[in-house]
Amino acid sequence: MNRFLQFKKTKKILIIFSLFTFLNACGRNAQNSSINPILSPPPNNTSILLPPSTLESCVSNDPNHQCIGLKIVSFQDSSRVSILQKADAQELVRGMNAIWKTCDVAFQLESFLSIDPTEKNLNYSPNWKTESGQVRAAFEEKDTFLIVSVGPWTNSTIAVTQMPGNGPHGVLVEKDYARNPLTVGHELGHYQGLLHLRDNTNLMSPYIGPNTAHLSQAQCSLARSTNFSNWPQMLRHP
Ligand SMILES: [Zn+2]
Structure with missing residues (x-):
């Protein structure tokens, strides 16, 4: 189903949710759009597989704790300026871990890749409807969640994620977010x-804002059971 929703300040937000493609596109909102990216200098290395010694590990002896491996890919623009540096990616993971702590779920950054997308015949700002599958396929790994930071989108979509089921899987998020x-x-x-x-305090609100960090225990249960059933190879154990 497609919905057009009116956001305050009369900004229109397009929220598209398709049960058929299991592709979840998340809309732009006024609060977040004030965030300005700080561009980083070109990286020295294009690919960094992080050695265990530099990992901020989330592995725990607690049998209830879920620790998930992450791969983050950052596109470089035509001037070879990367959207993210490794330190930005690590900081992002710390922030997400603070949110997901309530579910006893955490993530660890295991690989970081900064790449000129044209090396893989990809566009810096891929069309999220028609090209996101190509992007996910280019970087998907069998044992890590994938997040790809791409160039800006001019429409109302800020991020898109393939739901569990048919792959390739991965998150695409535009530069500003x-x-x-x-x-x-x-x-x-x-x-x-x-x-x-539809809860403006919840992390899964279609409108992401400064107070949308809450996750209910029901959501935690669903996420954790999905991880066990769909992503066992992503889970890290002592
Ligand atoms: Zn969403």
Whole structure:
């Protein structure tokens, strides 16, 4: 179903949710759109597979704790300026872990790739409807969640995630929101099977704002069971 919703300040937001494609596109909102990206200098390395010694590990001996491996890819623009640096990605993961702590779910950054998308015949700002599958397929791994920071989109969509089921899987998030743990943490909610919830305090609200960090115990249960059933290879154990 497609819905047009009117946001305050008369900003129109397009929320598209398709049960048929299991592609969840999340809309722009006025509060987040004030966030300005700080561009980073070109990276020295294009690909960094993080050695265990540099990992901020989320592995725990607590049998109830879920620790999930993450791969973050950052596109470089035509001047080879990367949307994210490794430190930005690590900070993003810390922010998302603060949100997901309530579910006893955490993420660890295991690989970070900064890449010129044209090397893979991809556009810096891929069309989220027609090209996001190509982007996910280019970077998907069998044992990590995937987050790809892409160039800006001119429409109302800020991020899109393939729901559990048919792949390739992964989150695409546009540049202005790539550092935002509420936005990307929301997308990881979709990754873990959560749908939108019309509650403006909830992480899965279609309108991501400064207070949308809450997750209910029911959502936690669903996310955790999705991880066990759909993503066992993503879970890290002592
Ligand atoms: Zn969403």
